[in-house]
Amino acid sequence: MIKMKCDTHVHSNNSHDGKVPISQIVQEAKAQGLCYLATTEHLDYDFEYGKNRAPVSWPNLDLEKYYKTWSEAKKALDDDKNNTLNLCFGIEASYDSSQAAKEAYQRAIAKYPFDVVINSVHCVDGYDVYFKMAFLFKTKKRVYRRYLETILESLDAPYQYDIVAHIGYIAHGAPYRDKLLRYKDFPNEIDAILKGIISRDKALEINFHHEMAPQRDIIERYYELGGRKISYGSDAHRGDICKNFDEACKMLKEIGFTHLSTFVKHREVLVPIE
Numbered sequence: 001m002i003k004m005k006c007d008t009h010v011h012s013n014n015s016h017d018g019k020v021p022i023s024q025i026v027q028e029a030k031a032q033g034l035c036y037l038a039t040t041e042h043l044d045y046d047f048e049y050g051k052n053r054a055p056v057s058w059p060n061l062d063l064e065k066y067y068k069t070w071s072e073a074k075k076a077l078d079d080d081k082n083n084t085l086n087l088c089f090g091i092e093a094s095y096d097s098s099q100a101a102k103e104a105y106q107r108a109i110a111k112y113p114f115d116v117v118i119n120s121v122h123c124v125d126g127y128d129v130y131f132k133m134a135f136l137f138k139t140k141k142r143v144y145r146r147y148l149e150t151i152l153e154s155l156d157a158p159y160q161y162d163i164v165a166h167i168g169y170i171a172h173g174a175p176y177r178d179k180l181l182r183y184k185d186f187p188n189e190i191d192a193i194l195k196g197i198i199s200r201d202k203a204l205e206i207n208f209h210h211e212m213a214p215q216r217d218i219i220e221r222y223y224e225l226g227g228r229k230i231s232y233g234s235d236a237h238r239g240d241i242c243k244n245f246d247e248a249c250k251m252l253k254e255i256g257f258t259h260l261s262t263f264v265k266h267r268e269v270l271v272p273i274e
Contacts, residue, residue, distance in 0.1 A: 006036035006262050006271045007241045008163065009092070009118060009207065009233025014066040015042040016059055020239040022073045028239050029085055036262045036271060037241070038088040038116050040233075041066050045104040046096035046123050061091070067112055088115035088264060093161060094122045095154035105159040116263035118205070118233075120165035121151045130173040140176045141185075148189040155196040162263045163203045163231050167193065168213030183217040194222045202229065203261040203268070206252070208243045209235030220255055229261045229268065249273045 011018040012025055022039055029037045043061050070089050077083045091114060093105050109117060124146045127134035135143055147170045155164070167190075171179040183190050197204055204222055207213045214222075219230070230252065234243045252260075252273055259270040 004271050004274065005032060005034045005242055005245055006232060006260055007034060007234050007236070007245075008036070008038045008090070008116060008231045008262055009040050009165065009205065009235045010037060010241055011041055011092075011235070011237045012039055012069075014039075014061060014069060015237070016044075016061075017042070018237050022069050023076075025236075025239050025241060026073050026077065026085070026087060028241055030083075032242055034085055034242065036086045036088065036269070038090040038262070039070060040090035040092045040116065040118050042094065043091045043105070043108060044094045045101040046094045048101070048104070063108060063112060086264070088262075090114055090116035090118065090263075092118040092120050092165065093157075093159065094120055095150070095157055096123065097150075097153065102158050105157070109159050113265075115265055116163065117159070117161040117266075118163045118165045119154055119157055119161035120169070121147065121154050122169065124150055124170075128173075129170045132173065132175055134173065135175050140174065140178075143174075144170060144181060144186065145189060148186055148193060152189070152193050152196060155193070155200060155202070160266060161202070162266055163205050163233075163261075164193075164197050165205045165233065166207035166209065166213040166235065167204070167218065168211065168215060169207075171213070172210040180211065180215055181213075181218070182215060183221050190218060190221065191225070194218070194225050194227060197222070198225060198227045203231045204229065205231045205233050206248055207233045207235050208248070209237070212244070216251060216255075219252070223255050223257065228257070230257055231261045
């Protein structure tokens with residue numbers, strides 16, 4: 001049986017930290033036999049309107065350029081009569097609580113024909129948790145709770161989104177001996193998030209950019225609560241798409257999931273877990 005592969009979270013060099021062009025990613029996707037690929041470039045209005053975002057500065061996404069390069073790649077695929085890859089247009093919106101950021105996301109999402117929007121949290125109280133400064137003089141319990149509170153707040157973002165990204169991203173930059181976000185340490189906060197995802201009919205993402213996020217115990221709890229929409233995202237920045245895809249599918253199948261969620265024009269398209 002041919003395994004259907006998909007990847008709903010990929011960055012090209014249109015993102016400030018992406019390394020390879022969309023055309024190269026598409027070739028890799030075709031080589032791996034993907035049926036679905038979404039490029040989801042960073043759109044970081046939390047940088048623009050947030051405070052103390054990071055100790056470095058980088059340019060925000062040029063949406064017009066991104067749409068042009070994506071459209072060129074899409075046309076090349078459409079012109080190939082043997083093509084079986086569905087290339088979709090997406091962004092990763094980095095949530096910020098400021099009204100200016102929310103309105104900027106609303107304008108961008110309304111202007112372009114996105115297939116999928118990923119809603120993610122990178123900042124806690126104005127600091128990107130990728131960087132150590134976010135944790136200075138703070139206990140793990142304090143910072144992780146604020147991180148979870150921010151994710152819960154982000155579920156009510158006024159812009160259209162489909163996927164809630166990488167719950168547990170905070171672990172990558174954390175300086176603590178035990179970095180992982182575990183269900184047993186924050187059951188009430190995590191339950192509120194998972195129930196919120198389910199009630200809003202969004203998809204939970206399993207992400208493999210660094211440590212798997214979320215961890216299996218959180219995914220199991222999501223399933224227990226009735227969550228069935230789950231997406232796979234490599235969060236590739238160097239063209240290394242579909243990292244740990246087989247392992248992810250094996251785990252999800254053990255838990256009880258039967259399909260992965262992908263999105264076309266914000267409508268869910270199911271990919272069976274083989």
